[in-house]
Amino acid sequence: MIELKNVTKQYEVGDQIIQVLKGISLKIRDGEFVGILGASGSGKSTLMHIIGLLDSPSEGQVLIDGKDASKLSDNELSKLRNHYVGFVFQQFNLINKYSVLENVLLPALYSKEKLPFDPTNRVLELLSKFGIYDRRNYRPNKISGGQQQRTAIARALIMNPKIILADEPTGNLDTKTGEDIMDLLKSLNKEFGLTVVIVTHEKNIAAKTKKQIFIRDGQIVKKYL
């Protein structure tokens, strides 16, 4: 379970202080399928980065299974990013000099522990499941946006994380491909019991989730369960 307690985030731009998050508290329980909905600039992406330990709050606490993230070392945080969370970005954030297969394999190479599975086999399994097995030796910039996002999802899944965090996962895709990706994320939650958190500004995307959190000006304005 991930719990945020009164999290704030502010940036200094020149001599101005911009308050992005203004005291957010929420709980994401294991197995939930959550949509964080908000307009551009509402702070929803920042919120997701804090949940995913890519950023740290200015104030407040992030508790991962009851442990305070601010008290963790870089190695411990890296380990959580590696094992506990899987990210899916709007821009895919694949490394273009590696093949699809190598991109998906990358998190496994950063694992400091012996893995209970063979990483290459698992990558091939995931690629088959997502219909991009025949693209395994391609560079990401040589395949379609939908295929890139599937590659990114496969990469997020390779380490068997507890939670998938997706930041506007359909933002760079056409409607049909976007729906396919949403169905894929939905099935991950339904079939494998993974916690899935999706950040989006599109209501119809958020509507596919089971629980929605609305963010405006850095504050939660509504929760639907």
Next chain:
Amino acid sequence: MKFLSFLIGASFDDFRRNKVRTFLTSLGIMIGVLSVVLLIAFGLGLRNYIEQQFEELGTNLLYVIPARLIGEGGGLQAAGAAAIPRFEEKDVAKLEKIENVDFAAPYFETFSNVEAGGETKYTQVSLGDENMNSAINLEADIGRLFTKGDVDKRAKVVVLGPSLAEDLFGAKEAAVGKTVRISEQNFKVIGVIKSKGSGVLGGPGFDTIVYLPYKSSLRINPNKKFSALYIRVKSEGTIAQVKRDAERELSKTYDIDDEFQVVEQTEFLSTIASIFSILNGILVAIGSISLLVGGIGIMNIMYATVTERIKEIGIRRALGATKTDILSQFLAESVILSVFGGAAGLILAFMIVAVIQRFFPAEVNLLSVLAALGVSSAIGIFFGVFPARRAANLVPIEAIRYE
């Protein structure tokens, strides 16, 4: 182990995809290493060359020079530069009477125009006797050297260095029997010496000199004074005794403090060594400048490389890479690049030295190799890792967003 092979594999992969960048970075290190190693190899080569030239003269030879040239510590003294010819024929005779002296020989050198067949060359003219020929190891290639008979008869004969013979007559074979004109006097060429190599630091070598009997021309040496005397001792073991006796004998006529000095081969050699330690210092300084310039090149490319890869660093951090993982990766890349560039520079330096060694005793110095490799690698590694460290220390999301 697996991570290490992944790192190395990833590095090579990165190099393959960025050939120009890889080449340029390595080039900086390569040039740095090459220039330092080569400069020092040349410096050492020059020293070896000069030492060889002196050693060829034999170790049972003493030189009497008309000033104090070499100080106590082996360094050159400024007074030596103002030396004027002062020795006379009777000094030669006195020296020959010393016990264990094989012979003493007079020597005078000057510069003059030498004309033949319409060609004129301004070159060194060396005057001596038949013993001078053997003291400086002259050997006839074509014709013969002058003899005691030529000296006594004041024969108007000369022996030419091979380069000079070629310059004046087109080919050294054509010189013998011809006439050359020096100080408005005609001399018959009786021989051409075997080549002894060109001069040091662009100075005249044995090959461009005209050798003639010292009694044959009053115009060339009107004062009949000699600029140096050679003494050959009968065996190496008697050098010290002969040197002492010669000093005692000559000090009856000349002031030992500034009018003459009896010098041994080993003293010349230690003087050469002390001159070349200064020269090598200068070469190291020049080499260090090129190493620095190469280093700045490496620094720029490394810095740009890491900066353009900050986003990649962010992605890796998001996937679970620790700061140490990121540093290891960039360290591996920098080390491989440095080793690659350094090895290329070394191979090239060894190849160039191997080619040059046919003409010149250049020598690769291990210390210069280590220093060059060490400094260029340190620069490469520092500027590869320092910006990567900065990127690894960013909050991951800031690195991912970096444009």
